[in-house]
Amino acid sequence: MEINPVTEVAIIGIITSLKSKNSSGYDEVPSKIIKLCGLQIGRSFCYVCIKYICVGIFPDHLKYAIVKPVYIYRMSDELRSLLRENVS
Numbered sequence: 001m002e003i004n005p006v007t008e009v010a011i012i013g014i015i016t017s018l019k020s021k022n023s024s025g026y027d028e029v030p031s032k033i034i035k036l037c038g039l040q041i042g043r044s045f046c047y048v049c050i051k052y053i054c055v056g057i058f059p060d061h062l063k064y065a066i067v068k069p070v071y072i073y074r075m076s077d078e079l080r081s082l083l084r085e086n087v088s
Helices: 008-017 031-036 038-055 077-087
Strands: none
Touching: 008 031, 008 038, 031 038
């Protein structure tokens, strides 16, 4: 199996395609900030990605996800009855 190396152009393309949101993930850096400094961090981020691929170890702290429940205010009667059945 062969993996093509990551290019700086590809990284910058991915960064620019991100949606500009103020919400952040585990690293607490919003995508809006990443997009603003994408050209400056593109080369460094590319280097880091290539190192991860070459070494073959992906850091555990980059595997975390923050899951927050989304509350539904207007539930349909069908959904409400399904929830009641599963709770009982």
